[in-house]
Amino acid sequence: MRDYRALWVCVDCAMHHYNGECGGCHEGHEGGVPMAFLTPHAAMGHPQEEHECGRENDTYFGECDCETITFSTRSCDGCGSDYHGERHAMTEWI
Numbered sequence: 001m002r003d004y005r006a007l008w009v010c011v012d013c014a015m016h017h018y019n020g021e022c023g024g025c026h027e028g029h030e031g032g033v034p035m036a037f038l039t040p041h042a043a044m045g046h047p048q049e050e051h052e053c054g055r056e057n058d059t060y061f062g063e064c065d066c067e068t069i070t071f072s073t074r075s076c077d078g079c080g081s082d083y084h085g086e087r088h089a090m091t092e093w094i
Contacts, residue, residue, distance in 0.1 A: 003094050006050050007042070008069060008087035010034075013078030017044060017090070034079050041093040042078075050089075 009017075016034035035042070045067055067089035075082050078090065 004047060005092045005094060006046055007038070007077035007090040007092055008072065008074065009078035009090050010076035010081050010083065011086050011088070012081070013038075013076055014044065014088040014090075016078075017042070036079050038078050038090070038092055043091050043093070044088065046089045046091055050091075 013034045069087040071085065072087045073084050074087070076087070
């Protein structure tokens with residue numbers, strides 16, 4: 001059994017996670033409050049077994065290409081926004 005859930009979040013949710021805020025992202029945000037659907041146990045990126053790039057180096061701490069979808073029509077797992085655009089990998093630990 002996996003002890004995590006792989007997620008894809010919008011830019012607003014990613015910036016909110018990185019910075020604790022994202023400027024005026026709450027104003028007119030179709031999905032509501034960024035990160036509203038996530039617990040405090042969420043972290044940016046995916047665990048190694050979720051990587052499609054074949055990355056095997058545990059010491060690399062940056063985002064790789066398989067952790068970003070440059071254009072997606074799926075809703076954000078962090079806030080529910082249906083706005084199309086970039087999605088960034090996150091992991092929610094259960």
